[in-house]
Amino acid sequence: MRSLLAIAVAALIALPAAAHEYTLGALKIAHPYSRAMPPMAPTTGAFFAISNNGKTADKLLGASSPLAASVELHSHQNDNGVMRMRQIEGGIAVPAGATVTLAPGGLHVMLLGVKQQPHAGDKFPLTLKFDKAGEINVEVKVEDGGAMPMQHDGMKMPQ
């Protein structure tokens, strides 16, 4: 009993230390994370915030990861009450002085054809490609987020 409690407390202490960030030119990429998914799920999402501290607008053009066959930039749109994911054409704009947040239910990086679902506590590499700032490799931390399955191509989100 006592040891179980100790493990639980240790897990709680370990979680908040997860914040991590990266700098690429005028861009700051804060806390890339993902949510643990069921083992057989073919997709997962990656989320982070991009701050542009420069004087020129930039754009997230795309991403890649050895974890997935392909990676797309997606948005969620409310289409007559049904949340649908759409691929964003032309990239995600990051205006000068702005912070753009990718989060579950909104803008996200979608990993398709995931070779092996990572578990909570795992990390996986993700390369982000920006129009002006170039490329950066970040580590995505997988969190236990009560995994809401991310569905694709106009499928209904479970309510």
Ligand SMILES: [Cu+2]
């Ligand atoms: Cu998506």
